[in-house]
Amino acid sequence: MHLCGGFPLALRIAGARLAARPDWTLSDLAKRLADATRRLDVLEYADLAVRASISVSHHHLREEPAGHDAAHLLPLLGLLDLPSHTPATAALTGWPHHRAEAALERLQDARLLEPAGPDRYQFHDLAGLYARERAHQDLPEQERTAAVRRALHHYLTTAWMATTMFHNDPVVRCPVELPDNTFKDPAEAGRWAQDERDNLLAAAQQALAGSDPETAIGLAIGLAIGLHWPSYYQGWHTQLADIYAHAIRWPTASAHGRTRPSSAASSAGSTGTRAVTTSGR
Numbered sequence: 001m002h003l004c005g006g007f008p009l010a011l012r013i014a015g016a017r018l019a020a021r022p023d024w025t026l027s028d029l030a031k032r033l034a035d036a037t038r039r040l041d042v043l044e045y046a047d048l049a050v051r052a053s054i055s056v057s058h059h060h061l062r063e064e065p066a067g068h069d070a071a072h073l074l075p076l077l078g079l080l081d082l083p084s085h086t087p088a089t090a091a092l093t094g095w096p097h098h099r100a101e102a103a104l105e106r107l108q109d110a111r112l113l114e115p116a117g118p119d120r121y122q123f124h125d126l127a128g129l130y131a132r133e134r135a136h137q138d139l140p141e142q143e144r145t146a147a148v149r150r151a152l153h154h155y156l157t158t159a160w161m162a163t164t165m166f167h168n169d170p171v172v173r174c175p176v177e178l179p180d181n182t183f184k185d186p187a188e189a190g191r192w193a194q195d196e197r198d199n200l201l202a203a204a205q206q207a208l209a210g211s212d213p214e215t216a217i218g219l220a221i222g223l224a225i226g227l228h229w230p231s232y233y234q235g236w237h238t239q240l241a242d243i244y245a246h247a248i249r250w251p252t253a254s255a256h257g258r259t260r261p262s263s264a265a266s267s268a269g270s271t272g273t274r275a276v277t278t279s280g281r
Contacts, residue, residue, distance in 0.1 A: 070106035078131025091154030
């Protein structure tokens with residue numbers, strides 16, 4: 001069952017629950033597992049529990065001197081709706097690149113992350129649910145909000161720096177201060193955009209779902225302008241048009257109680273729409 005993610009213990013528990021409830025069908029169990037907020041609760045039976053199994057690995061990291069960073073990073077990663085993670089995840093913690101890289105490698109060694117390519121990692125679905133659960137139980141809301149904002153701003157600023165490699169005079173100003181140029185040439189910027197394609201889309205969608213309109217609109221505009229990057233010509237138009245359409249609704253939403261975005265961002269609607277429309281021809 002895909003909702004068990006092929007996790008042997010989860011499959012064993014699912015089988016035990018079905019055996020104990022002969023009136024249940026596979027569809028009945030699948031409906032219960034489909035609710036991500038309850039999935040770890042459903043995957044408990046007698047003395048078997050997926051949550052407890054993952055918790056043991058997490059606890060061992062906390063007890064190891066070399067595992068403290070990895071144990072701290074795990075719940076923070078659970079806050080991000082990204083398909084993969086890289087050492088740039090240091091933006092979540094403020095750590096230098098090498099420290100975040102070591103923590104990610106330790107999480108993979110503990111089988112709490114899986115490899116997803118060179119220097120790239122991903123959660124098993126159930127481990128990701130556990131990480132998010134721990135974040136909301138262990139971390140204060142202010143710390144969670146600040147961590148997500150740092151990560152989204154990493155994508156915002158890096159996307160705009162990549163954009164400047166292709167556009168010497170961007171039509172709108174980035175809503176946050178940009179770091180020094182991190183790309184040596186347009187080819188390097190294009191490779192980064194291609195490698196981070198799915199994460200960029202996911203970051204924009206997470207920002208739009210949150211309560212930080214300036215970051216959301218900044219990402220949406222940066223991606224819309226970035227449609228002119230060579231690596232963006234491979235099926236991005238529909239997703240980006242949808243993201244930008246949601247972003248430009250923020251001024252309307254603010255009239256119903258949401259925070260109004262900055263004037264620089266809110267005045268860029270026609271520009272971003274034009275970028276999406278032109279690139280989609």
